[in-house]
Amino acid sequence: xxxxxxxxxxxxxxxxxxxxxxxxxxxxxxxxxxxxxxxxxxxxxxxxxxxxxxxxxxxxxxxxxxxxxxxxxxxxxxxxxxxxxxxxxxxxxxxxxxxxxxxxxxxxxxxxxx
Amino acid sequence: xxxxxxxxxxxxxxxxxxxxxxxxxxxxxxxxxxxxxxxxxxxxxxxxxxxxxxxxxxxxxxxxxxxxxxxxxxxxxxxxxxxxxxxxxxxxxxxxxxxxxxxxxxxxxxxxxxxx
Numbered sequence: 001x002x003x004x005x006x007x008x009x010x011x012x013x014x015x016x017x018x019x020x021x022x023x024x025x026x027x028x029x030x031x032x033x034x035x036x037x038x039x040x041x042x043x044x045x046x047x048x049x050x051x052x053x054x055x056x057x058x059x060x061x062x063x064x065x066x067x068x069x070x071x072x073x074x075x076x077x078x079x080x081x082x083x084x085x086x087x088x089x090x091x092x093x094x095x096x097x098x099x100x101x102x103x104x105x106x107x108x109x110x111x112x113x114x
Numbered sequence: 115x116x117x118x119x120x121x122x123x124x125x126x127x128x129x130x131x132x133x134x135x136x137x138x139x140x141x142x143x144x145x146x147x148x149x150x151x152x153x154x155x156x157x158x159x160x161x162x163x164x165x166x167x168x169x170x171x172x173x174x175x176x177x178x179x180x181x182x183x184x185x186x187x188x189x190x191x192x193x194x195x196x197x198x199x200x201x202x203x204x205x206x207x208x209x210x211x212x213x214x215x216x217x218x219x220x221x222x223x224x225x226x227x228x229x230x
Contacts, residue, residue, distance in 0.1 A: 033216050043205065043220035056215045088157060097215045100147065100166075105159035 002027065004093050004106035012112045018079040021109045025072050025093030031055075032074040033103060034066060037088040046089075049074050050097040078111075086113045117141075118208050120221035127196055128229050135191045135224045137206030143167075146210035148182065148189045149218065153203040165189065196228045 005024045013019050025032050033056075034046040045058040049068035066076040072093075078085055088110050092103035117140040127133045139148065150162040163173065165182050173180045177194045193200055203225050207218040 031216055033218075035218075035220075042222050043207075043218075045217050045219070048215050048217060050215070056217050058217075090157075090159060092159070092216075094216055101216065102149075102161050102164055103216055103218065104161060105151075107156060107158045110157075 004091055004104055006089075006091050006106040006109050008109060009107065010110045010112075012114060013081050014114055015081055015083060017081050018077060019081060019111060020075055020077045021089055021091075021111070023074045023076075023091030023093075023106060025074070025091075026104055029093035029095050029104075030072050031094045031097045031101070032068055032072065033092045033094075034074070034076050035090045035092065036060075037090060037108070038084075038086070043090075046076065048097065055097055081113045083113050085111065087111060118206050118219055118221035120204075120206055120224050122224045123222070124225045124227070126227045126229065129198060130195050131228075132192060132194050133196050133226065133228075135193075135204050135206075135226065137189045137191065137221060139187050139189065139206070139208050141187075141208060141210045143210040146208060149207040149209070150180065150189075150191050151205045151207060151220075153205065153223070155202070159205070162191075193226075196226075198228050198230055201226060201228045 031050045033048040048056040052068045068074045088108045090108045092105045094101040094103045119138045146167045148165045151159040179192045181190045203223045205223045206221040
């Protein structure tokens with residue numbers, strides 16, 4: 001089975017712009033979660049989608065949003081980019097929602113905001 | 115509030131040494147799950163183990179072993195006879211609460227460097 005794929009792998013944007021990141025889960029997985037990783041804050045949960053509905057949300061401003069499509073693929077969007085949004089954004093998938101399932105992570109999208 | 119602490123920021127060992135990575139957690143839930151992930155330089159988090167709060171049996175998988183002690187809220191990870199390929203950042207994570215879904219709370223990570 002193919003693993004979790006994320007596109008693009010690297011991205012450079014300017015402050016004030018917006019960006020969309022894409023995640024394709026493992027085939028058959030219906031839950032997708034997003035995490036932000038920075039040197040200062042570590043790994044932080046952004047949100048989780050299951051069956052096209054946001055099920056959980058972390059403590060991030062409204063500039064961060066996401067969605068999930070009927071094929072379980074997910075996108076996250078960050079509007080009005082700030083320098084502090086520079087980070088590695090990781091997507092994880094699991095068969096279903098819930099803590100009993102292992103999450104499998106993609107390689108991440110490295111976003112640099114200048 | 116849930117919290118995971120990995121007090122060791124960096125560990126450096128010589129190949130074939132045994133090394134233990136510490137993880138201490140805080141939770142008010144009686145049912146929770148603990149995880150270890152490995153992050154090599156490529157960036158992808160690799161799942162290593164999941165343990166639920168009712169299963170305190172230690173686990174061994176090849177050179178890896180895990181020691182779960184509820185009495186001290188610890189879930190430590192030992193690599194026996196370390197190898198250069200073990201060099202990576204290791205994260206301990208906690209998942210709790212029925213309503214938290216798949217949400218993971220990660221520790222700060224421990225950078226392990228295994229020198230030849």
